[in-house]
Each structure stands twice: as structure tokens, then as C-alpha cells.
Amino acid sequence: MSPRIVDLTLVIEPTAPDAERKFVVNIHDALHEIPGKVRPPGEWYVMSDVELMNHVGTHIETPFHCLKDGADLAALRLDQLIGPAVILDLRQAEAEGGVTLAQVQAAAAAAGGVRPGDIVFGQMGKTRYFATAGLVWLVEQGMKLMGVDSGGVELSHDTTHANVNHLVLFRAGIPLIENLTNLDRLTRSRVQVYALPIPVKGLDAFPLRVIAVEE
16 A cells, blocks of 8 residues: 655745734746747746745644754754654643643554654644753753644743743754645654755754655
């Protein structure tokens, strides 16, 4: 039987130029790049330039996002971005200070455990972020990449913007994917994941395509 492939990536809809998380697509006649050429009647031949906030849609954040000497997009290793992933079902986990350590451990046990070298994806519910202890525990289990189907993992009640939870990951060299989708379409708690951003030097984050394969 052929493997089942599930796209975990949000489709990005182009925005207006004044959008806070903008993704502006400007389409141009590509023949302007080739002087002297004439477009045959009815031919469609365009090129585009894109102006965007790099934290838009399903995107990956590298350690450079919060650490001046952290790895940027060009420095991410391919073996961190491809491999077995465990899906933690946290949809029923509710806690005022974020998903707790006990809730993370219970979800991990239900999924068969977190193994060294795993990618870990959290399927979030009403509580859209984590208490720090849960992330520390996942790092201690040896995960290599984290992802959530929410807008992030940071403490919502931290008024200092100290990026406590981001730094738990980034200081361990673990990138973070935000705004995954379709985790509810997966039928297994362990899948093979491919999460490949373009390698750009000096850039902290960028949209990417994330694919899960169920054998």
C-alpha cells in the first residue's frame, strides 16, 4: 500500500501592503527582463517580487531569532528537519499557566513516548502555549525539532517579553515551527516528517512546507 502523505502547511493568502503580517505579491511582465523580446498574443509569462514579514503562515524560527550567535536558516542541518515525529495530542490540556509538565508527559506516554532524535509536534487545544517545565522535559528527552499548530509556545502572561520558552528550545539548538495545520488528519501518533525551509544566511525565520508521511 502506498504511503499516505499529509500536508501540514497553511496556504498563505497574499495580503495588502499595510497588513501587520504582510505577504504582498507584485506580478510583473517577465519580458521586461529580456529587452527586445515580444510577447506572442495570448501568452502569459510573468515574474513576481514578494514583500513579506518572515513570521507568516507556517514558518520555522531558528535560534538566531532570539540568540545573536544562534544558527540562522542557512545553518540548520538537514538531519534536524527530516525524520521520525511524535504527535502529542494536547487538545484536552487546559491550564492557566500553559500546558503543564504532567499534561505533556501524559500525551507523550499515550503516543508511545518521545525518543532521542524525535521531531515533536504539539496538537494544541484551548491552551495554546506551554508552561516552561513541559518544554524543558521535551528537550531533556532529546527532541531535535519542535512544532505546534498554534501561534507559538511563549508564556502569554509574561509582560517582560523575555522569550523564556523560546530560549529553552534555542539554547538547546532546537528550531521551532509555528502555525502547523491538519494535525487532526493524521491517523498515527508517529509519522515521518519533512520540514524544509530555504537556506538564507542572516535570516531568523521563514515560511516552509511541512509534510507528514504515514507508512
